[in-house]
Structures are given as structure tokens and as C-alpha cells.
Amino acid sequence: MNKRLGVLLSGRGSNFEALADSITANRIPNAEIAIVLSNREGAPGLDRAKSRNIPARAIPSKGLERETYDREVVAVLNEHKVDLVCLAGYMRLLSPYFVGAFPNGILNIHPSLLPSFPGLESQRQALEYGVKFAGCTVHFVDENLDAGPIVLQAVVPVNDDDTEDSLSAKILQEEHKIYSEAVRIVLEGRYKIEGRRVLHTNGRSM
Amino acid sequence: MNKRLGVLLSGRGSNFEALADSITANRIPNAEIAIVLSNREGAPGLDRAKSRNIPARAIPSKGLERETYDREVVAVLNEHKVDLVCLAGYMRLLSPYFVGAFPNGILNIHPSLLPSFPGLESQRQALEYGVKFAGCTVHFVDENLDAGPIVLQAVVPVNDDDTEDSLSAKILQEEHKIYSEAVRIVLEGRYKIEGRRVLHTNGRSM
Numbered sequence: 508m509n510k511r512l513g514v515l516l517s518g519r520g521s522n523f524e525a526l527a528d529s530i531t532a533n534r535i536p537n538a539e540i541a542i543v544l545s546n547r548e549g550a551p552g553l554d555r556a557k558s559r560n561i562p563a564r565a566i567p568s569k570g571l572e573r574e575t576y577d578r579e580v581v582a583v584l585n586e587h588k589v590d591l592v593c594l595a596g597y598m599r600l601l602s603p604y605f606v607g608a609f610p611n612g613i614l615n616i617h618p619s620l621l622p623s624f625p626g627l628e629s630q631r632q633a634l635e636y637g638v639k640f641a642g643c644t645v646h647f648v649d650e651n652l653d654a655g656p657i658v659l660q661a662v663v664p665v666n667d668d669d670t671e672d673s674l675s676a677k678i679l680q681e682e683h684k685i686y687s688e689a690v691r692i693v694l695e696g697r698y699k700i701e702g703r704r705v706l707h708t709n710g711r712s713m
Numbered sequence: 714m715n716k717r718l719g720v721l722l723s724g725r726g727s728n729f730e731a732l733a734d735s736i737t738a739n740r741i742p743n744a745e746i747a748i749v750l751s752n753r754e755g756a757p758g759l760d761r762a763k764s765r766n767i768p769a770r771a772i773p774s775k776g777l778e779r780e781t782y783d784r785e786v787v788a789v790l791n792e793h794k795v796d797l798v799c800l801a802g803y804m805r806l807l808s809p810y811f812v813g814a815f816p817n818g819i820l821n822i823h824p825s826l827l828p829s830f831p832g833l834e835s836q837r838q839a840l841e842y843g844v845k846f847a848g849c850t851v852h853f854v855d856e857n858l859d860a861g862p863i864v865l866q867a868v869v870p871v872n873d874d875d876t877e878d879s880l881s882a883k884i885l886q887e888e889h890k891i892y893s894e895a896v897r898i899v900l901e902g903r904y905k906i907e908g909r910r911v912l913h914t915n916g917r918s919m
Contacts, residue, residue, distance in 0.1 A: 622842060623829045636828060637910040639866040640848070660845040662868050667912045704843040706873045 510694045511541035513589035515580070515597040520545075520552025522595035522616055525683035526690060527559055535691045542587040544580060546599055562587070568599065577605040584609075591694060593686070594648060603650050611700070613648040614693065616686045618678045620644060620660055625653035630675045633665065641665050641674060643682045645689035647705075656705045658689040658698065716900045717747035719795035721786070721803040726758025728801035728822055731889035732896060733765055741897045748793040750786060752805055768793070774805065783811040790815075797900060799892070800854060809856050817906070819854040820899060822892045824884045826850060826866060831859035836881045839871065847871050847880060849888045851895035853911075862911045864895040864904065 514523045523543060529535045543556035543563035556563035566583065568576045581604070584592060594615040606613065619629035620642040626632075633641040642662040647655040661681035665674060692698055697710035720729045729749060735741045749762035749769040762769035772789065774782045787810070790798060800821040812819065825835035826848040832838075839847040848868040853861040867887035871880060898904055903916035 620826060620829065620844070620846060622844075623826065634910070635908060637863045637908070638826070638828075639863060640826065640846075640868050642846070657843045657845060662846050667910075702841060702843070704840070704873075 509537050509539045510590045511588050512538060512690070513584045513587060513592045514540055514543045514552075514556075514595050515592065516543065516545050516550055516552040516595045517547050517598040518550055518552060518596045520550070520555060520595045521679065522682055522686050523552050523593075524555060526593060526595070526687060527556075527561065529687035529690075534687050535694065538690070538694055541589055542583065544583060546576075546597070552595070573600070574602040574604050577602040581605055581608045591690065592648075593690060595686075600652060601648060601650060606648065606650050611647055611693075614645055614658065614686075614689060615648045615653070615655070616682050616689075617644045617646065617653045618675065618682060619653075620662065621646065621653055621657065630678060631671045634669065634671055634674055639665055641678060643678050643685065645685055647700075656700050656703050658692060658705050659685040661685045715743050715745045716796045717794050718744060718896070719790045719793060719798045720746055720749045720758075720762075720801050721798065722749065722751050722756055722758040722801045723753050723804040724756055724758060724802045726756070726761060726801045727885065728888055728892050729758050729799075730761060732799060732801070732893060733762075733767065735893035735896075740893050741900065744896070744900055747795050748789065750789060752782075752803070758801070779806070780808040780810050783808040787811055787814045797896065798854075799896060801892075806858060807854060807856060812854065812856050817853055817899075820864065820892075820895060821852055821854045821859070821861070822888050822895075823850045823852065823859045824881065824888060825859075826868065827852065827859055827863065836884060837877045840875065840877055840880055845871055847884060849884050849891065851891050853906075862906050862909050864898060864911050865891040867891045 516523055530538050540561050545553050545565045546568040548565040553563045592609050592613040621644040624632040640662050644660045645658045649655040663677045695710045697708055698705050699708050736744050746767050751759050751771045752774040754771040759769045798815050798819040827850040830838040846868050850866045851864045855861040869883045901916045903914055904911050905914050
């Protein structure tokens with residue numbers, strides 16, 4: 508039985524496509540993407556999902572309270588029997604209700620070496636701060652912004668001639684690699700959490 | 714004419730010894746350590762300086778206001794014609810007076826990938842946060858804690874079996890390398906500062 512992923516996105520969802528490619532290429536074995544959801548109508552990621560014959564739909568969040576909205580989303584994820592939720596550029600904080608519905612079952616990818624540069628425009632923040640190394644982070648999601656235990660990180664050097672675009676491109680390449688790797692680790696249960704540390708183990712099924 | 718370094722420390726000053734070794738080995742050419750100062754009587758780094766025939770003394774800070782104390786320290790640094798001040802485990806914030814006395818002329822090394830984990834016990838903070846990469850940072854010093862433009866950083870992986878000691882040892886090795894490298898870059902004037910970014914150039918003398 509395949510493990511079933513639910514992907515949440517708000518934009519183009521390039522990390523969604525990377526996950527889909529990794530499943531096709533068996534870099535994430537025994538998995539499928541059961542549903543792609545967006546809080547925004549017309550998010551390009553929805554069309555990209557449909558063109559891969561993956562069920563996809565918008566659930567507009569406008570005007571709804573956070574938890575009311577999240578209850579709708581969780582209901583749809585449960586309808587599709589989702590085992591693991593993957594955020595891929597999903598521009599909303601999750602309510603405690605949502606987080607509680609998928610214990611250790613929600614991952615996010617963020618384009619910085621957390622805890623540096625949470626929030627928006629992390630690559631620009633990194634460049635303006637003048638760090639010499641930047642990177643990306645896959646972490647479990649809790650109700651705080653870009654927090655939660657870290658599964659994997661990757662590092663890229665920041666060069667003197669880097670621009671926001673060139674740095675973002677380098678980081679994005681690493682994002683696509685470590686997100687798939689992290690999803691595989693979590694689906695195969697090859698980790699344990701001690702405090703905030705995610706330690707790697709030989710695995711049990713999720 | 715050698716460039717003259719002033720080193721400030723509060724403890725063992727292993728980074729002071731790394732700088733002294735680098736000068737001896739000509740990894741920092743045309744430089745000498747003119748004076749080692751400590752705010753703490755009996756700081757082991759003072760004895761280590763004396764055993765290398767480097768002038769060293771304590772200037773106890775107890776009971777003095779920050780700027781009053783800093784005026785004393787700056788006076789001694791000036792007496793010794795110091796060109797560049799290197800903090801090496803110096804457990805005090807500098808006053809604006811001190812910072813203003815050495816424009817772009819004070820460096821610090823911090824055992825984290827700033828802006829992550831400023832302050833004390835950075836290695837423990839990193840371990841407890843659960844980051845997968847840690848490191849160290851050489852930066853120009855301003856009046857804020859572990860802030861100021863970054864000259865160099867180095868990265869080390871955090872392994873599942875790392876302890877505070879093993880991680881600190883790995884980071885310290887990198888500290889010793891990048892601090893010497895950064896001092897050389899600054900002494901040779903091979904940098905320019907744009908915003909907060911320190912960019913590397915072909916050099917002019919400091």
C-alpha cells in the first residue's frame with residue numbers, strides 16, 4: 508500500500524513538482540500524491556498537478572477564521588486518506604487544530620538555515636545580512652512560523668557576486684533534493700525526536 | 714613595518730594562541746601581537762601570552778562603568794600603537810566610545826553561524842535547537858552583541874552522536890583557521906563593506 512501525501516501550496520509549487528518527480532523516479536518509494544490543495548484560486552501549482560493527473564483543487568481561505576478554514580482543509584485531506592502533509596510554499600500558519608490532526612505528520616521546507624531568517628524573502632534577508640553561507644531546512648510543522656524540529660538542512664555558499672535571484676536558484680536546487688530525502692526518511696519512520704533534535708534511525712513504518 | 718594587533722580576552726584565549734601561531738608561521742605576514750589585555754585577573758590567556766614573550770596584563774573591570782573602563786583599555790591599546798583589535802573570548806560588550814576609537818578595526822569570532830545563536834553557549838544552543846549544520850563567524854564589532862558585518866564564516870556538520878564537547882571541538886578547529894584568514898584579509902585591506910556585506914577585493918593596506 509502506497510503512503511499518501513497531501514501537498515499544500517499557494518503559488519507555483521516547484522517543491523511539489525520535485526516531490527512528484529522523486530516519486531516517479533522511485534527516490535521516494537511506495538508513495539503517491541493523493542491531493543494537492545491551494546488556499547488561492549489560480550495558483551499555478553494546481554494546473555501543474557492536473558497536468559500530472561493528480562487531483563488538485565483550491566479551497567479559498569478568504570474571510571474564514573483560521574481554524575474554520577483548517578477544519579475544511581483537514582476534512583479534505585482525510586477524505587483523501589493522507590498520511591503525510593507537505594507544505595510547498597503554503598503561505599499560511601497552521602492552527603493548533605490542524606497541527607494536532609497530523610502529529611509528526613506535517614513537513615515544511617524553508618529557504619534558509621533556520622533559525623536564521625524565518626518568514627518572507629529569506630534569501631534577500633540572508634544576502635542583506637551578509638552571511639557567507641545560506642541554505643534550506645526541512646522541518647516538522649508546529650503552530651509557530653518556520654519552527655518545529657529539523658529533519659534535514661543543506662548549505663550553499665554565498666558568493667560576492669550573488670544576487671537574490673542567483674542565491675535563490677542555488678538554494679532551490681538543494682530544496683528539491685532534501686525535501687524528497689526528508690519525506691522518504693519520515694515515511695519510512697527512520698527517525699526519532701529527542702527534545703527538538705531529529706535523530707536518524709534504521710526505521711519503522713510511519 | 715609590522716601591523717600591530719591588540720588581543721582582548723577573558724579566559725584561556727585559544728583563539729589568541731591560534732593568531733600567535735599564524736603570525737609565527739607567516740600565515741598572517743607582517744604582523745605582531747603588540748599587547749594582550751584581559752578584564753579578568755588570572756585569565757589563563759595572560760600567562761600563555763607571557764610565556765610567548767608577548768606583553769600581557771589584566772585591567773580589572775569590576776565596579777567601573779562601561780565607558781570609563783573602555784577609555785582605560787583604549788588608552789592602553791593606543792600606547793601600544795595597536796592597528797587592529799581582536800576579541801578572543803572577551804566577555805564584554807564594547808561601548809560606542811570603544812567602537813568609535815577603532816573604525817572597522819575591531820574583529821570578533823563567535824562559535825555559531827550568525828545570526829543564529831548569538832550570546833553564550835552557542836554550541837549548546839545549536840545542539841538543543843537541532844540544527845544539522847553549525848559553524849563560526851568572524852565579524853567586525855559594533856556596540857551590539859555578536860552583530861556587525863561578517864568577514865568569514867565556516868560550516869561544520871552536526872552529527873546525531875555529537876555532544877556539546879565534540880561539536881565545540883569541531884567548531885574551534887574552524888575558528889582557528891578563519892580567524893587568522895580574516896585578520897589577514899583585514900590587515901591587507903582586501904575587502905570593502907557594502908551595507909552589511911563584506912566583499913573581497915584585491916586590497917590596499919589597512
